[in-house]
Amino acid sequence: SRRFHTSARRPDAKPAPSSERTDQERESPHAGTGKTLATYEDLFEQAARDSRTKATFTRVLEVFCKKDVRRRGHVEFIYAALKKMPEFGVEGDLSVYNRLLDVFPKEVFVPRNYIQRMFNHYPRQQECGVQVLEHMENYGVMPNVETKVLLVQIFGEKSHPVRKYQRLMYWFPRFKHVNPYPVPRELPRDPVDLARLSLQRIAGDLDARVTVYEVQPLARMPSTDLSESGEGLSQLYVVGSQSPSQQTLLSKHNPERPVFVEGPFPLWLRKTCVYYYTVRADPLPPGEKVDEPVDPERNFFYPLELDLDLDRDLGDDDDFDVDEVEEGPVFALCMASSGDQATLGKWISGLQETNPILGRTPTVFRLNPGPREIQASSEPERKEDEDLLQSRKMTQ
């Protein structure tokens, strides 16, 4: 350790730091001056100690605004606020974003002549404004006219944040309703209602009927895991869905061939993943397929089958030259609180009431180990737990 070779110092200047410093002093960055470094994130963390709500967040913003008219350090403050927004749960709230934009001092950053307009006037503040709008874009919050007024007051027209706002207002309305299978923003809290919604979504048939086979009221189970907070509430529910066409398919099924209960398959609704189970049979080998003749009396307005020997020209052929993937028919779908055989057995016995053929058909359970390991064994046909239930007699 050697001394610094410094130029001639003024007599009242502070002495050069000596090499013998304690560890404590070395840690704090302003050891010599006696100040501590506090970031704007600490302000939020102090507020978070009371509660993490919109009210505390807006209070921090107000405190900052009232502290200084010139709003010194507002860029850093806004970046820290953006980082802390998800913790306070306000990332989807437009009014909070407008208040955040209000932190910028108005009319200071508006360019006043062509030179300022050319040279990216106040680039750091413009970048900060763009970042606020990008945060809004990421969380899918549509800005409103108040945002536009604020941005124009702060940065002037034809600035980067206003351009970004214009892009948002062009593309967001276009892509808002582009999903042919929309998922509601607020998913139902009740697991039975959630199961009903998802079964109606995947059934594929508008005639499908959703039946709740078993719902047991909320039962308090002793939580074995000490780290779990609160009581272990669990609700047993089995919700199934079957459409009339699935019912007819099942009634035509040959009782000697087994029927497979497969699952759990994942279904994502926005950010939540639910699991469903299916009852299906293997596809029939080509020899056993029976094509039933179509009853001509089903429709009197036009013939359902025409025995004409006409061929379509290639220019009129709209079908794809692909062999369809042979898969067995799906007879019913269900969602249950747990994927063990007992719960699913309740579903099967419930199905038996409307489909008596299940009583004579052997049911094989092809269940994957569990939702958590679905990524390891995500192939739907993996047989982990095969339990052959012998032909169940109808017990009613």
Place this chain on the structure above:
Amino acid sequence: MALVTNRLMCIKNSRAYLKASLYPLSNGVPPEQAHTRRYRRPGVPPENIPPWKRINLNFAKGVEGVKKHFGLLKKEMLDRFEGPEGRPLKEHILEQTRVIWEFRGPESLAHWVASSDREIGGKSEAYMKMGRNNLTVLLYGNLCTEVPRDGETRYSGYCSLRSKQLLGAFDRKKHHDWSSFNSLYLRIRGDGRPWMINIAAETYFSHQKDDMYNYFLFTRGGPYWQDVKIPFSKFFLSSRGRIQDSQHPLWLDKINTIGFTLGDKADGPFQLEIDFIGVCNDRAHTEEFAYEKYKRNPEV
């Protein structure tokens, strides 16, 4: 000994310092390497392998390569007598549908590459394998939105499946010609997650090298197959992941690759099963382009 190593360290550091001072604007990298084809992870020094070291001399591989390329060349020359692009002329003119990729065997996986954000240091995984009875392809894995801590990356969590560039004899670039069609047709079975389809067309200028035409692919989930038909007029232009202000329709005569990306910010496992990908000519669809082509956001 310590003095010698100390000296060497000094020289190395000074060389790095010299380079950084030589090329201050491109982060210490010479400008011709600043815009390389490959992504350079922040903090990783650029690999400066001189061109004479990149040649790989291997006799068996060379013979194999010669056989393969001359075989392809022969096939290309003989295909011309059959008709344009190796198909009979009547078919080329009249066809209204064409199946581009049909996943009926493990060899169809060779045309596709599954990648995830592992390349930028993220923790997502994406794997590709044949599905049920070797009749479909299954893309599965786990998405993790944890951002890699390298100081530059801000968002993370994506997985993608992309087709490889078509190559003719002697590794010449070949393109898909879909000019007689106007919609993309897919048969898929997803798990309810929203995907994005990216089509990369052949470009001329180097500024356009990351240009892609994108559109959403919403899956319903469930055990039934889902038929998706997306007209090419709906694809919007984006570059490096950012939607561009000046939009124009996708030109279908030179398509390089098609890909599927998942980046819906939801951590967890995902699955997508694809049966086939085809293009069709929907005669009822007369829209040329879905977005405005005039110059929005004009300059100051």
